[in-house]
Amino acid sequence: MDILRVTATRIFYAILLLLAVLILNFTMMHLAPGDVADTIAQSMGGADEEVLARIRADYGLDQPFLVQLGTYMGKILRFDLGYSFYYSRPVTDLILQRLPATLLLVFTAQILAMIVGVVLGVISARRPNGILSHFVTFFALFGYSAPVFWTGILLLIAFSLKIQWFPVAGMRDVTLTGGFWVQAVDIARHMVLPTLTLASIFLALYSRLSRATMMEVLGSDYVRTAKAKGLSTREVVYKHALKNALSPVITLAGLQFSAVVSGAVLVETVFAWPGLGTLAFQSILARDTPTILGILFFSALMVIVGNLLTDFVLRLVDPRMRGRA
Amino acid sequence: MSDPSIPLPPVEKARSPLSEAWEMFRRNHSAMAGLVILTFIVLGAIFGPMLYPTDPFDMVWAPFSPPGEEGYLLGTDYLGRDLMAQIIHGARVTLIIGLSAAIVTIVIGVTIGALAGFYRGWVEEVLMRITEFFQVLPTLLFSMVIVALFGATLPMITFAIGIVSWTAVARITRAEFLRIRELEYVTASRAAGAPSGKLMFKVILPNAAPPIIVQSALMVGSAILFEAGLSFLGLTDPNIVSWGQIIGSNRQYILESGYTVTIPGLAIFVTVLAISLVGDGLNDALNPKLRQR
Numbered sequence: 233m234d235i236l237r238v239t240a241t242r243i244f245y246a247i248l249l250l251l252a253v254l255i256l257n258f259t260m261m262h263l264a265p266g267d268v269a270d271t272i273a274q275s276m277g278g279a280d281e282e283v284l285a286r287i288r289a290d291y292g293l294d295q296p297f298l299v300q301l302g303t304y305m306g307k308i309l310r311f312d313l314g315y316s317f318y319y320s321r322p323v324t325d326l327i328l329q330r331l332p333a334t335l336l337l338v339f340t341a342q343i344l345a346m347i348v349g350v351v352l353g354v355i356s357a358r359r360p361n362g363i364l365s366h367f368v369t370f371f372a373l374f375g376y377s378a379p380v381f382w383t384g385i386l387l388l389i390a391f392s393l394k395i396q397w398f399p400v401a402g403m404r405d406v407t408l409t410g411g412f413w414v415q416a417v418d419i420a421r422h423m424v425l426p427t428l429t430l431a432s433i434f435l436a437l438y439s440r441l442s443r444a445t446m447m448e449v450l451g452s453d454y455v456r457t458a459k460a461k462g463l464s465t466r467e468v469v470y471k472h473a474l475k476n477a478l479s480p481v482i483t484l485a486g487l488q489f490s491a492v493v494s495g496a497v498l499v500e501t502v503f504a505w506p507g508l509g510t511l512a513f514q515s516i517l518a519r520d521t522p523t524i525l526g527i528l529f530f531s532a533l534m535v536i537v538g539n540l541l542t543d544f545v546l547r548l549v550d551p552r553m554r555g556r557a
Numbered sequence: 558m559s560d561p562s563i564p565l566p567p568v569e570k571a572r573s574p575l576s577e578a579w580e581m582f583r584r585n586h587s588a589m590a591g592l593v594i595l596t597f598i599v600l601g602a603i604f605g606p607m608l609y610p611t612d613p614f615d616m617v618w619a620p621f622s623p624p625g626e627e628g629y630l631l632g633t634d635y636l637g638r639d640l641m642a643q644i645i646h647g648a649r650v651t652l653i654i655g656l657s658a659a660i661v662t663i664v665i666g667v668t669i670g671a672l673a674g675f676y677r678g679w680v681e682e683v684l685m686r687i688t689e690f691f692q693v694l695p696t697l698l699f700s701m702v703i704v705a706l707f708g709a710t711l712p713m714i715t716f717a718i719g720i721v722s723w724t725a726v727a728r729i730t731r732a733e734f735l736r737i738r739e740l741e742y743v744t745a746s747r748a749a750g751a752p753s754g755k756l757m758f759k760v761i762l763p764n765a766a767p768p769i770i771v772q773s774a775l776m777v778g779s780a781i782l783f784e785a786g787l788s789f790l791g792l793t794d795p796n797i798v799s800w801g802q803i804i805g806s807n808r809q810y811i812l813e814s815g816y817t818v819t820i821p822g823l824a825i826f827v828t829v830l831a832i833s834l835v836g837d838g839l840n841d842a843l844n845p846k847l848r849q850r
Binding site for chain 1 (some may be wrong): 597631634657687692693694695697698699701702703705706707778782785786789790791792801804808811814815818820822825826832833834
């Protein structure tokens with residue numbers, strides 16, 4: 233089974249990548265001025281050298297670099313990302329608590345961007361000089377050039393402050409009581425603006441790419457054959473051509489995971505969406521190093537898993553990719 | 558061989574590739590529009606502060622004074638500072654960071670891509686794994702961490718942007734090197750005994766330049782967006798003013814003064830848009846093969 237062997241190799245490399253992220257994380261923590269002992273001392277209101285030395289000994293900070301690295305890796309294997317002195321909670325707890333909100337936002341935005349992007353791309357590929365085609369080009373330029381937090385703030389001003397259609401911030405209305413559906417509708421209402429903002433960056437990419445590949449595919453021989461067989465245009469476009477035009481889009485989606493996480497940080501900050509992005513922002517303001525590095529590690533993990541999944545989906549969709557390493 | 562007394566038929570003067578590309582670029586309306594806007598912005602950043610010497614940190618008037626009132630063309634921010642002065646003085650910082658971060662990106666990317674594409678084998682394997690590693694790190698988060706841990710100074714911000722953005726440049730450079738290193742003229746100059754360094758940077762690089770130049774142009778735009786994002790999050794040197802930083806510091810007051818956020822955002826948008834248009838134009842002008850599209 234080729235596909236199994238290839239997947240196994242991929243997973244092996246993914247684990248190596250993750251180890252590399254860990255080492256980088258730890259090295260940065262080590263190089264950064266100030267350590268955990270300083271943080272603790274600060275929260276105690278200052279301490280002399282003797283106390284600092286004792287704290288360092290307690291936390292193993294007086295050990296050699298490699299020993300500390302080993303301890304750190306051992307902890308990570310047990311899902312222990314350290315302790316946040318700012319929030320007085322384990323970092324893993326903090327991250328897991330914030331994760332669902334981020335995943336919800338990121339996935340909805342990605343799926344929305346992909347579906348709308350591909351539809352726009354296909355329609356404009358069929359009429360390369362139509363109005364919609366120019367609109368796609370223009371929109372793609374906007375998506376490339378507008379700072380995402382600015383787009384978010386513009387939407388916020390327009391649809392939450394001027395016309396009060398959507399809530400200004402957060403994920404749910406705490407005063408609201410009601411069953412599952414009431415809550416779900418409430419969350420959906422809070423989600424609209426952040427999702428649109430985040431999707432706006434990627435919508436442009438997807439529509440431009442699917443427009444280009446679709447135009448290429450529509451000019452190919454097998455599409456002409458399908459047309460010559462007398463199939464309807466609809467069938468040719470959506471059954472024959474679209475299948476082949478999809479795999480570059482999926483590849484692109486896989487490459488976007490890291491950008492999505494980055495975009496989420498800004499969008500969440502604009503809309504006070506209670507996810508990993510706002511956590512990252514707050515912990516950076518608070519100089520809470522364990523939390524920051526925990527989030528960095530965790531998002532790298534998300535990107536790696538995302539890449540693996542994309543790779544797998546791509547092999548399922550495109551038989552030509554199955555044997556390739 | 559040829560008799561100089563016989564007049565040769567008039568030959569159309571051969572044109573340099575550069576002037577041909579310029580001809581191509583000039584006929585592209587949106588690219589020219591981008592270039593004009595960009596020139597205007599750059600001139601404004603260089604000479605603006607002399608023509609409009611108001612200190613962007615001075616509290617000149619009551620806070621939240623809307624644009625156009627009391628002689629302040631763009632109004633004042635939450636501390637009563639002149640927004641026009643902030644935009645003009647911020648242009649310099651924004652452009653300088655964008656440009657220098659793009660240079661860092663290109664230097665790292667071209668070096669790694671060139672070495673990987675030229676030497677192949679284990680060098681390529683190792684360098685491409687490193688590239689993959691940097692692609693896995695969420696760019697903005699990673700540079701946030703660097704700036705937060707090692708200090709929000711201009712050089713550190715520039716470095717933080719450069720170190721996360723070079724992977725695309727490295728991939729393009731490598732692909733070009735892989736293609737060009739097999740061409741006959743490279744083999745010829747290798748056979749003539751050219752040392753590796755010369756082969757890489759004098760023989761191959763000039764021919765690999767067009768896509769790298771296009772990518773570099775786009776890199777300036779994305780570096781500006783990146784800097785804006787970082788300073789929006791407050792990860793910036795508080796003693797300087799940049800467009801993103803204006804938005805970040807006024808963010809809480811959008812209810813009172815939306816313009817302090819929309820105007821600097823518009824400045825960023827127009828600048829990056831102009832750079833994208835120029836980049837697209839360069840792409841068409843430098844890749845004649847794509848002209849039919």
